[in-house]
Amino acid sequence: MNINSFPMRAGSAARAFINNNRGLTIAERVESLNAIEASEAARILAKMPEERAIRILDRPELRNAPAILEVMTNADAARLLHGMSNDRVADILLELDDDARARLFATLEEPARVAIQGLMGYPPRTAGGIMTTEYVSVFASWTVAQTLDHVRQVERSRETVYAIYVLDDDTHALLHVVTLRRLITGEPDACILTVAQKGAPVTAPALMKQEDVARLIRRHDLLALPVVDENGLMLGIVTVDDVIDTMIADTTEAAQRFGGMEALGQPYMKIGFGGMIRKRAGWLAALFLGEMLTASAMQHFEGELEKAVVLTLFIPLIMSSGGNSGSQATSLIIRALALGELKLSDWWRVAFRELPTGIVLGSILGLVGFARVVLWQTIGLFDYGPHWQLVGVTVFAALIGIVTFGSLAGSMLPFILQKLRLDPASASAPFVATLVDVTGLVIYFSVALMILSGTLL
Structure with a gap:
């Protein structure tokens, strides 16, 4: 699609846009152009002073720059591409399909073509992939x-x-x-x-x-x-601003993956409904299948639940505590790996650090849980039965085991993923919580069997 195919009244709209945006900074103009269709943005940039249009296209924040250049005439595109930085041109061309890339690449002068082709040959997320040849x-x-x-x-x-x-x-x-x-x-x-x-x-x-x-x-x-x-x-x-731009993009993707979904790759308001469903449905389905193991674990201990219904009152508390401790550990380790504070070979040091940490944290939560049972029983808010002391001890011991396991599992998972050459950020908080939920129930009921056997069980 070429902008010459649009009716002439669009040119009036472009002039009106330019007049209404006089006095705005380059950053504010970029935000304005992001809010309109690529075809209209192309007309606006074509009518702007060349230096200003180039400065706008050079900004990575202009999200639809590839689409804008794709609908421009070859003459306008060549004029603007010639003034842009080579690394920005390379990034834009890599986002286009083969036909559009070849058409725009042919408009470049020979020295720029050689430099840009060299930049496009480097792998992404490397120094070569984000460098500029203009120094x-x-x-x-x-x-x-x-x-x-x-x-x-x-x-x-x-x-x-x-x-x-x-x-x-x-x-x-x-x-x-x-x-x-x-x-x-x-x-x-x-x-x-x-x-x-x-x-x-x-x-x-x-x-x-x-x-x-x-x-x-x-x-x-x-x-x-x-x-x-x-x-x-x-x-x-x-340059330092190139690093900041790429790190912001990576941080956004990592945050989305850590939330238990595939990275969007586009601003939230720009991605379509179907794309949003595709990005989120797969992870949710995988997490749902994982949670089904939790139901299986509860079915396995169905007899114990029938004998001691009081145990079910603490299942949400037990499961959330393990998931929370695991998510905490995962967040800390992922960030430390990203900053270079930890290496893959440091896994054993982390394990020895998280083991006592988990025991202490579990003991703290266990004491709170035990105190809650004692307080509720003493003041008459709830009757946990004749063996309420043993119920409190069960909660105390189970929390120590579950929080310790959660801390260890959450801290080791990023190392395992990195060893498999996967992004440690894929160790999302929901994924860790699901893993610890299943094992937490097994730990909880195993502890209950040991402590309450011969009394409630």
């Missing part, structure tokens, strides 16, 4: 004045000018980094190396995971991280 580099033989003149000439076409990368004159390998602050304080006739940072620059290989890239940037307090090949030649840079 400022100079040779080691240049002076401070030459470098400043070069920055003035190219600053509009570069992602950032806060770091200047100094290359070897012969091999073109990265030697040093010069910050803009140091550059403007240097003597004009001095060699650029006189204002360069001491020591080897911090770099990343193209296949480094984006989580490790984020840690490097945070550890060294960088605004941009150079990406190099095995020979030290620069491939691009990863």
Whole structure:
């Protein structure tokens, strides 16, 4: 579909949109364009000043950028794509189908085509996949004045000018980094190396995971991280805002998976009804099948329930406590793994830490449960029968076992998933709760059989 096929009255609507949005920031314009159809957004951008339209399309927050460019004429699309950053163009083209990608790719000039094709070849969620090839580099033989003149000439076409990368004159390998602050304080006739940072620059290989890239940037307090090949030649840079954008997207997906559903992949209000059902139904069905094991466990102990109906009063308390402790442990371990605080080989250290933690937490909850039985029996709120003391002890002991198991299971599950090369975030809170529910009932009734055998059972 091409925007030339739309009636001319849409052009008036585009002009009205531009007039009504005068004075808005780029971020506010992006929000406005996200709220309208791609065809109308394409008309609006085509009529905007070129520099402003490029700045809008360059923002990752513009969610329908691929659809907008797809319905533009080749001339308009080429004009805007030419001014956009290469990494943003690569991201947009990867979201299009093959035909639309080929059509828009053909509108690019040869140097941009080569750079963008290289960016599209890197795996997602790696330094190469999120880097940009538009950075400022100079040779080691240049002076401070030459470098400043070069920055003035190219600053509009570069992602950032806060770091200047100094290359070897012969091999073109990265030697040093010069910050803009140091550059403007240097003597004009001095060699650029006189204002360069001491020591080897911090770099990343193209296949480094984006989580490790984020840690490097945070550890060294960088605004941009150079990406190099095995020979030290620069491939691009990863800027701190690129890392933030990708980490926000990953955090959103992880939060959705942790809630017990498939990641939406789109904003909540943009996904269709059918898509919402598909994303949620599978997980809910799997969790429902898991909960059916809970019913099976209760059926297995049907005889005990008939003899001691009082035990059923504590089933919700028992099950929720185990699920809560497991969810707590899972949340802590997933976050620690994501931040690099834990490695796969640390599983045994975590197990030895969670075992006493679970026992203590279970004892605390067990004492509260026992106190509740004593209090209710003493003040006459409920009669637990002649063996109420043993019922209280059963609740106390069962909570210790269930909370301990929940803590261990919840902490080990992310390690197991990572070992299987699955996302630890898939260890969702509902999944952990379902697992602990089933085992919690078995633990509860097993403890009851040991303590109440010969009395209630």
